[in-house]
Amino acid sequence: MDKVIFHLAIPINSIEKAKIFYSNILGSKIGRENQHAVIFDFYGHQLVGHITKENLxxxxxxxxxxxxxxxxxxxxxxxxxxxxxxxxxxxxxxxxxxxxxxxxxxxxxxxxxxxxxxxxxxxxxxxxxxxxxxxxxxxxxx
CATH class of the missing domain: 3.10.180.10 (2,3-Dihydroxybiphenyl 1,2-Dioxygenase, domain 1)
Structure with a gap:
């Protein structure tokens, strides 16, 4: 089997805060983003932060x-x-x-x-x- 990449979607309430934490601090690369979500290369795996209006x-x-x-x-x-x-x-x-x-x-x-x-x-x-x-x-x- 070829390499399989794990995907995980998590709730966030700020694209900017997510980018600071996952990219600037943890070193993940930023992929695609829009006003609803941001994708990170989280050490070779896809981590997606989805904006939620729910109280976290x-x-x-x-x-x-x-x-x-x-x-x-x-x-x-x-x-x-x-x-x-x-x-x-x-x-x-x-x-x-x-x-x-x-x-x-x-x-x-x-x-x-x-x-x-x-x-x-x-x-x-x-x-x-x-x-x-x-x-x-x-x-x-x-």
């Missing part, structure tokens, strides 16, 4: 709804964290190491965009844990 409210927790990226290179994860710190971005959840010394060991931190969408950024120590390790039942912090 902060979630009570990171579960169940959040999205994110899994970096396959630890230095890329570190670079994005450094970029967030450089821009004085308030982290929704500070970096931590989950499941230390286990097959599913990974580094993670969470961001919240200006529209209350929560984003998780991860790096797994063992690539095979991303989709494998079916015998391990631990997922997340719940």
């Amino acid at each position: 409210t902060p979630p009570a927790n990171i579960y169940p709804r959040h999205f994110g990226l899994i970096f396959t290179n630890e230095s890329d994860w570190d670079t994005l964290l450094t970029r967030c710190n450089y821009h004085n971005l308030e982290l929704y959840q500070t970096p931590k190491l989950r499941f230390k010394n286990e097959l599913t060991e990974h580094k993670t931190f969470f961001l919240q965009d200006p529209f209350y969408n929560i984003i998780e950024l991860k790096f797994y120590r063992h690539y095979e844990a991303i989709f494998g390790a079916n015998h391990i039942l631990s997922i997340g912090d719940r």
Whole structure:
């Protein structure tokens, strides 16, 4: 199968705020845009911010709804964290190491965009844990 690109549509209430957060801060490339939506190349995936008139409210927790990226290179994860710190971005959840010394060991931190969408950024120590390790039942912090 040829490469498949993931598409995610999220609610936003400002094209400009979305461009600052996703492009200027996180480094996404801006694609097409109009007064209703903006498309980002979000690390090789299509992220579309759609303007909504609905009242956007902060979630009570990171579960169940959040999205994110899994970096396959630890230095890329570190670079994005450094970029967030450089821009004085308030982290929704500070970096931590989950499941230390286990097959599913990974580094993670969470961001919240200006529209209350929560984003998780991860790096797994063992690539095979991303989709494998079916015998391990631990997922997340719940």
